[in-house]
Amino acid sequence: MHSKDPICHEDYQRTADWLLSQTQHRPKVAIICGSGLGMLADALKCQDSFKYSDIPGFPQSTVKGHAGRLVFGELKGKTCVCMQGRFHMYEGHSLSKVTFPVRVFKLLGVETLIVTNAAGSLADSYNSGDIMIIRDHINFPGLAGLNPLSGPNDDKFGPRFPPMSGVYDKSLRKMAFDICKSMGVSQYVQEGVYCMVGGPNFESIAEAGLLHKLGVDAVGMSTAPEVLVASHCGMRVFGLSLITNKVVKSYEDNESVNHEAVLEVSKMRSETLQALITELISRMDINNNTA
Numbered sequence: 001m002h003s004k005d006p007i008c009h010e011d012y013q014r015t016a017d018w019l020l021s022q023t024q025h026r027p028k029v030a031i032i033c034g035s036g037l038g039m040l041a042d043a044l045k046c047q048d049s050f051k052y053s054d055i056p057g058f059p060q061s062t063v064k065g066h067a068g069r070l071v072f073g074e075l076k077g078k079t080c081v082c083m084q085g086r087f088h089m090y091e092g093h094s095l096s097k098v099t100f101p102v103r104v105f106k107l108l109g110v111e112t113l114i115v116t117n118a119a120g121s122l123a124d125s126y127n128s129g130d131i132m133i134i135r136d137h138i139n140f141p142g143l144a145g146l147n148p149l150s151g152p153n154d155d156k157f158g159p160r161f162p163p164m165s166g167v168y169d170k171s172l173r174k175m176a177f178d179i180c181k182s183m184g185v186s187q188y189v190q191e192g193v194y195c196m197v198g199g200p201n202f203e204s205i206a207e208a209g210l211l212h213k214l215g216v217d218a219v220g221m222s223t224a225p226e227v228l229v230a231s232h233c234g235m236r237v238f239g240l241s242l243i244t245n246k247v248v249k250s251y252e253d254n255e256s257v258n259h260e261a262v263l264e265v266s267k268m269r270s271e272t273l274q275a276l277i278t279e280l281i282s283r284m285d286i287n288n289n290t291a
């Protein structure tokens with residue numbers, strides 16, 4: 001499906017040019033907000049915001065907890081753009097649409113992508129409410145050939161065969177840990193492997209057992225395609241999963257997860273995540289451009 005997707009370089013450029021004509025902000029950092037995490041954008045000062053439906057070429061959000069707004073603004077003097085709502089494969093978007101904003105960000109001059117998501121934990125030591133700094137990912141749809149980079153390669157963005165080792169920037173991960181320590185929240189901060197599955201169903205118990213055996217720490221339905229495309233075009237990447245639930249792994253367990261519960265837990269940790277990301281960006285070595 002995505003290999004026939006007609007999105008071409010000019011389409012990304014058209015959207016980028018439209019945004020550049022509508023705002024004076026010239027962001028170097030982009031933030032993608034996961035389910036229920038849209039309030040990360042609230043910290044931005046001097047905001048210019050656009051509904052996705054008003055942005056030429058932009059897909060539309062259809063999931064509760066994903067407002068569908070692109071917000072530009074300043075965080076501690078650093079210019080950022082924030083997606084209040086992302087696109088998922090299970091909504092019926094092609095992977096080129098899911099990752100469309102990332103290439104637009106590249107054309108806006110963004111150098112660092114911060115991705116966040118809500119995820120269920122497989123790691124026995126994790127609890128709901130934990131924050132997991134993403135060390136690496138397993139991209140199940142990608143392993144099966146559902147990859148946003150499939151199809152003709154756009155050499156203007158990056159190479160045909162991009163490496164995927166060391167994608168989650170080590171120095172940003174360390175910086176985030178140091179910040180968590182100084183915020184006094186290290187007791188619920190983890191580092192681990194995120195696994196993307198297609199969704200929209202949550203995992204069966206047998207699937208949960210498989211993921212656990214594979215060494216997956218947290219599972220969700222997003223992030224890997226955006227990270228692939230960002231890394232392909234040379235962006236630095238940092239990722240956070242908010243653990244909103246423990247994945248049910250036992251037939252004796254009568255618990256089950258639902259999207260409302262996911263949004264509830266996201267809300268609970270929103271302030272901490274906002275503070276962590278704000279401090280991370282404030283410590284980044286970035287020179288602002290002006291329009």
Ligand SMILES: O=P(O)(O)O[C@@H]1C[C@H](O)[C@@H](CO)O1
Pocket residue numbers: 033034035063086088116117118119199220221222223258259262
């Ligand atoms: O956009 P993210 O990955 O945060 O959303 C997660 C995965 C599903 O879209 C949804 C399930 O509650 O939350």
